[in-house]
Amino acid sequence: MNTPMTKCGPENVALKICVQTKVRIEACACRACARFAAPAAKYQAKRRDALALLERITSLINDHPTYAIAKPNWTDVEQMAHVRGNVMRLAIDLTGSDDEWATRLRIDEALCAEDDDVQDALTSALR
Numbered sequence: 638m639n640t641p642m643t644k645c646g647p648e649n650v651a652l653k654i655c656v657q658t659k660v661r662i663e664a665c666a667c668r669a670c671a672r673f674a675a676p677a678a679k680y681q682a683k684r685r686d687a688l689a690l691l692e693r694i695t696s697l698i699n700d701h702p703t704y705a706i707a708k709p710n711w712t713d714v715e716q717m718a719h720v721r722g723n724v725m726r727l728a729i730d731l732t733g734s735d736d737e738w739a740t741r742l743r744i745d746e747a748l749c750a751e752d753d754d755v756q757d758a759l760t761s762a763l764r
């Protein structure tokens with residue numbers, strides 16, 4: 638079978654992934670991938686990936702079916718609980734805290750703030 642090569646075909650993608658870390662090479666900072674690279678380039682690649690992932694997560698939350706936002710059923714609640722739980726875990730991990738449950742409680746207490754104040758409360762909680 639003669640399949641035309643596409644720019645983003647599986648073969649090409651595999652060449653862009655570090656064999657040691659399984660991170661894309663542009664963002665990988667292992668000894669081999671960072672050997673001739675500038676820290677600024679690795680930093681920017683990692684930052685770009687983190688922002689892309691956060692944008693995707695935001696889309697997953699915002700693109701929930703309109704019927705679910707208007708009149709959710711318990712399956713919708715369960716799905717959003719799953720998303721919330723995973724985002725909470727990410728927030729806890731980003732604090733670098735060893736005390737997961739204390740951090741989780743601090744974040745949940747911050748989430749009790751009114752909508753207009755929740756970002757300030759989270760900023761304080763996630764220091």
Ligand SMILES: [Zn+2]
Binds near residue numbers: 665666668
């Ligand atoms: Zn690497």
